[in-house]
Amino acid sequence: MTALSAPALLDRLREVGARRYHDRHPFHLRLHSGGCSKSEVQAWALNRYAYQAAIPRKDASLIARLDDPALRRAWRQRLIDHDGAADGEGGIERWLRLCESLGFARDAVIAHRGVLPATRFAVDAYVAFVRERPLLEAVASSLTELFSPQVIKTRVSGMLAHYDFVSAESLAYFTARPEQASRDVESALAYVAAHATTPDLQDAVVAALEFKCDVLWAMLDALDHAYGPAGQIPPGAFQPGGAP
Template structure:
């Protein structure tokens, strides 16, 4: 009887190898490649499709500070918590009428939705609710390393925001330019947030097991964003069929 082959355990990646693996995963799996986003950036969406996306994406946006509060509670040190709490303030704003959620509401108004439409949650697709709830629960239940690693889609966020700033005025001139403020502000915020989270993960994932867990968490987050767009795309296809 032949003994099964013995495989040497996978080596722990160097910091450089691990960073390359994280960046490659984010770039290969990011939702800028989703057919819906491709169509958006090519100018092929109807006003109704854009409104459906803005409304459903708002359900994700309004839960970003919720998931960040759950991550904040897991961070062990004051410096880490001070850094992370900035993310909550970026979205909720330091006061009423400010912050990323407010800027997304302005985008909604610019595409023809009312604040009531957005804030009520009516019209949010079941698949979007499921994807967002899955992400919030992931950040609630998983260790800090995995929760932080899941946020590393931010490494790609500045690029997609710049693409939208370039393409929306060309393809969707009916959208008032003031409604694009969210995209403008997320460019510097995303760069800062992504760099900080990346350093945090690189510093703390010191074993192959931890590195693999971080990569799996980032892959899961990519799936969340992809699934959200799947639901929005299917809704548009159903309407087109009547």
């Protein structure tokens, strides 16, 4: 067996997204089409914050493992995008404002109060994966950004059309993300193409992307189970009608 060419490997990665990216999850389909209640949107924003807040920690652990200064500089921009260059800036701040617009207290969101246990486990698993797995796999796990720009456009347009309790201002997190994701994926893809030079390494890259898709899917499974038709909210999690 011979290694795939870079374009063929990219096709294989895109196939993973077509089959397993979380835009296909029933919860997201309902979220984007107006089928979620306000409490479901609240629960989604609160739990997603736990993921967003972990991204800089994940990226910092990856940067610490990089020997290439150029790639460190490129990856460092991800920290700035999320943390901002100063207080009151960055993607995490914008996500906090979304949560506040939905009725949550900022301090409670930052403390992850009311976050589902499954969300905590999924986020911790992703951070541990990037910290502990081979560097090639850690980089490859970020490649869900291949699929996110179009999903973001669908999400924003759908939510603005269907929910009167959100606005373009409250969804400002998503304004910069398509461009940022497209930029970030270029450096990650270049690294993967340069280092995934054998069939085994290419299989590992695909498996890393599948793992990341599983993390995102599992988070939505938990939201759907707790706040969807089953309505089985675990102890300590956000309860509709109130904020944590």
